[in-house]
Amino acid sequence: MLKLSEIFLSIQGESTYAGLPCIFIRLAGCNLRCKYCDTTYSYETKFEKYSEDILKEIQQYKPIKLVEITGGEPLIQSEIYDLLTILYDNEYEILLETNGTIDLEKVPDYVTKIVDVKCPGSGFEDSFLTENLKHISLQKDEIKFVISDRQDYDWAKNFIKKHDLQKYLILFSPVLEKLESQKLAKWITEDKLPVRMQLQLHKLIWGKDKRGV
Ligand code: SF4
Numbered sequence: 001m002l003k004l005s006e007i008f009l010s011i012q013g014e015s016t017y018a019g020l021p022c023i024f025i026r027l028a029g030c031n032l033r034c035k036y037c038d039t040t041y042s043y044e045t046k047f048e049k050y051s052e053d054i055l056k057e058i059q060q061y062k063p064i065k066l067v068e069i070t071g072g073e074p075l076i077q078s079e080i081y082d083l084l085t086i087l088y089d090n091e092y093e094i095l096l097e098t099n100g101t102i103d104l105e106k107v108p109d110y111v112t113k114i115v116d117v118k119c120p121g122s123g124f125e126d127s128f129l130t131e132n133l134k135h136i137s138l139q140k141d142e143i144k145f146v147i148s149d150r151q152d153y154d155w156a157k158n159f160i161k162k163h164d165l166q167k168y169l170i171l172f173s174p175v176l177e178k179l180e181s182q183k184l185a186k187w188i189t190e191d192k193l194p195v196r197m198q199l200q201l202h203k204l205i206w207g208k209d210k211r212g213v
Contacts, residue, residue, distance in 0.1 A: 002080065002083060004025070004028055005071075007058065008023070009024075011205065014173065014202075022068050025083075030043055032073065034124060035148075039072065051079065055087065068095040069097070071097070075096075084108060084111060088110050093112075107135065115143050115144065116128075118146075119156055125155065138168055141169070147173065153187050172195045172197050174199070
């Protein structure tokens with residue numbers, strides 16, 4: 001049985017899928033405690049369900065077939081692999097948002113991974129499992145840096161250079177309460193950095209504290 005926080009339909013607010021209607025399955029529990037975490041409520045389990053019952057629940061959102069599994073950190077629950085199989089067998093397009101600290105080897109190729117690299121501002125700058133770079137696809141996966149300040153920006157820039165990530169699809173996302181988006185945009189253009197800046201669209205639509213949207 002999987003431990004869950006919430007399941008809902010919304011507009012995807014991040015990644016290259018931003019703007020599309022998307023079903024969110026938020027699993028409960030996380031192995032980190034980032035300083036800027038905006039889903040602290042997901043640390044506790046709200047309910048439990050078998051994968052088959054999760055499938056039944058999301059089928060109410062037909063014909064939407066885009067689903068994101070997020071958290072918390074979804075990969076700390078081994079039962080997630082059954083859920084991935086069931087969703088794939090039922091022709092869902094699956095996005096997986098993960099914090100980069102858990103081995104990605106077992107995640108099937110049909111899943112699009114959006115993998116965080118935690119910057120110093122999170123409080124967990126050494127948490128990224130560098131072996132995971134072997135399992136991140138150049139074609140379909142995305143690597144995300146959440147930027148709190150100039151120190152994070154420079155750290156992310158150096159990380160990209162050090163690990164030769166220029167060919168990957170890289171997302172830079174400002175922590176809205178800490179860093180003005182204009183500043184981040186200016187730094188990126190000054191440096192001509194080949195990254196995609198993103199704002200959390202769902203927060204712009206519904207406000208920063210609204211849950212389940
Ligand atoms: S990894 Fe994500 S869910 Fe976990 S503490 Fe950090 S921001 Fe919150």
